[in-house]
Amino acid sequence: MVPSPDIPKVQKAVVVDKFGDDFKVKVVDDYPVPEPGQGEVLVRLTSSGVCHSDLAVAKNYLGQNATTKILGHEGSGYIVKHGEGVDAERHPIGEKVGVPLISGACHDCENCEHDEVYCKNNKGFYGSYIDGTWQQYIIVRANMIVRVPEGADTTIVGPILCGGVTVYKALKRAGLTAGSWVVITGAGGGLGSLAIQYATAMGLRPIAIDTGADKEKLVKKLGAEVFVDFAKDNIIEKINEVTGGGAHGAIMIAPVVQVYSMSVAYVRNHGTIVCVGLPKAGQKMEFEPAAFIFKALKLVGTLVGNRQDCREALDFMARGKVTPAVEKHKMEDIQEILNRMQAGDLPGRAVIDLE
Template sequence: MSTKPTSGVSSDVNDISIPSTCKAGCVESFGPDFQLVVKQVAVPEPGPDDLLLRLNATGVCYSDLHYMLEDLPMPKMSDFGTRSPGHEGAGVVVKMGSGVKGWKIGDRAGVKPMMEVCLNCERCWDRKETYCSKAVSTGLMVNGTYQQYLVSPARYTSRIPDEVDDFTAGPLMCSGSTMYQCLQEARLKPGNWIVITGAGGGVGHMGVQIARAMGMRVVGIDGGEAKRTLCMQLGCESFVDFADPTTNVVDEVLKTTDGEGAHGVFVTAGSPSAYQSAPKMLRIGGKIICIGLPPAGSTIAGADPAEFVLRNISITGSMVGGMLATQRCLELAQRGLVKPIYEKFSIDQLPEAVNKLRRGQIAGRKRYSRT
């Protein structure tokens, strides 16, 4: 585990000089052979209702790879002319638009996977604003957090408590809020058994900690001894190594959960096998929550309809969390109950960090680029 980091850029309220250009990770080509390079780009100017943030940290998330690969059934990054991916950043306010109220220079702030929503529709009112038809996806529809300076609408920017450092706050904007939202929507109870596939990964390891903070009992599924060690340290009661050829994953989960199965299976891995095995690990009335995104057309989530009818199981999907889920995650971190695992890279090493993530060389840890 990494020790507590220091910010890559000063957040002193007196140090607010703003350059005309800044470094950014930019995509030069999209698709299977995408290329990410670090360039100098113009520092954006905030509009009347915007904040200009100087980012100290950005997460490197697998969704960024999907955006650059353009392998999901959704609008493509290149369709919007977006240059820089990234959707989980933390930094400091260095400039404000003329209409902004309630913020000041030097305030710490976070950028989430949704840059903006309408806040005036049924989904927004029902705490499902990430599904808003007018939502603007950060790093997909507009430039994201792979750059040192970024404009963010003041009304949808998250405030970061002083007790939560930037390298902790960054991943809470996405992986943390995603898992908090999923666990809330599953409507499980303290003491319930849950399974997290990909428990040692960037999203999964956050889920282990949040679920434990909610009083749930966690079975982690992942591959290798490094993942086993990490998952058990974070609070899993049991770990199942899918990479062990002698292990029957489903049998091991059932054995751990008193032969009944889990109340919920949270699939953070995007592999076909993770989705195929999920229904078999549920008890009667259990729920599958789809989180991991495999390439389009590669995987089907579900089972024979008789399984759903006779065992009263259900399946649903959940995207990233909104403002409330992010705030609750920050509060958990403030209390010391959630702490992401990461490695630090300089902004010049962004291409290296992205390539390591793409090759699966993450050894149970979420990797972060230091700006």
């Protein structure tokens, strides 16, 4: 049996000092370490990703008014303490685990029977309504834990459990078969770079939309067959020409309504457009119903993958098929990371070291 490590009373954490367009974050070293309750475990986080939705929460971009000052939802680490009622053999001290976006589900409603992500009794998202993963210790419900595959690099687990599983689920929702063309917008960013890899591993033919030589180099290295520079190319013409009539599907990662609206012109008959990126609250897509009627298009949405999707997404990583392109940083770098993300100057994914 692995002995429980010494657990301090306080910890380092990154907190939001000011929400809004002029958001500010800072590092504190006296944030209380939480105590696990019934059915919960305490996890010592070793790293956490920084997601575009963290930026959205800091800016209150989506109008959700966060109820926590600790953001982040891409954490990984190991169990250090059990709450009452936790099966210690099933969840041993020292076990490497990942933290999912959804903090808890009832496992008893109609939604949970199909996909607990949409549970009507959802306990809240980490980093929006519950203290997130930009801290050294976090509470996780034992029945929501995601186990990390043996030998996996925990540094890259966090990005897989949010960005990775999100785009993996989106590709599954697209219902494409091997050899199909799939457009990925925002392809050079954190989610997009993962979507390129998952699409390639699933036998699809990715078309990457982004801008700049650095991002073109990145996405082609990751498996993109075609790069479309939205600042230089005629997006619709190039995609239709390369594919001989349009892509079979499109994964809309860039959170821009104009990008969504354009997709109907480069997706072929019977194609599927999957909504992933969240534009600013109140913005609306503009589509003519005729485009969907005469082309038999499908428009579907997806939030994030469930625990089974997480297992599958991690399996791709464990087999070396998907590796997040990460930049490693200290906790003190998060303000700079978010500023770069806002400027579109962050290829791949940023991960902070919490040790």
